Amino acid sequence: MTYSEKPRSNAWYLLPIFIGMIGGIIGYLIIRKDDPRKAKNCIYIGIVMMVIGIIFNIMLLGVDVVSNPGFNVNV
Numbered sequence: 001m002t003y004s005e006k007p008r009s010n011a012w013y014l015l016p017i018f019i020g021m022i023g024g025i026i027g028y029l030i031i032r033k034d035d036p037r038k039a040k041n042c043i044y045i046g047i048v049m050m051v052i053g054i055i056f057n058i059m060l061l062g063v064d065v066v067s068n069p070g071f072n073v074n075v
Contacts, residue, residue: 021049
């Protein structure tokens with residue numbers, strides 16, 4: 001089954017950038033029939049944003065904010 005390709009706006013890439021993998025899936029489901037290439041790119045961007053988020057969270061696991069005396073906060 002082939003679908004007629006209608007060009008979609010590049011603003012659809014903002015959905016996976018801001019919402020991550022969930023936004024990539026939503027973007028894919030909405031534009032898959034009109035622009036399959038852009039829909040697949042939404043999935044890929046969502047995966048990349050998810051991996052970046054995981055790496056960022058792992059980096060933050062080693063930060064000990066409470067015992068750092070540089071913040072001058074009494075805990």
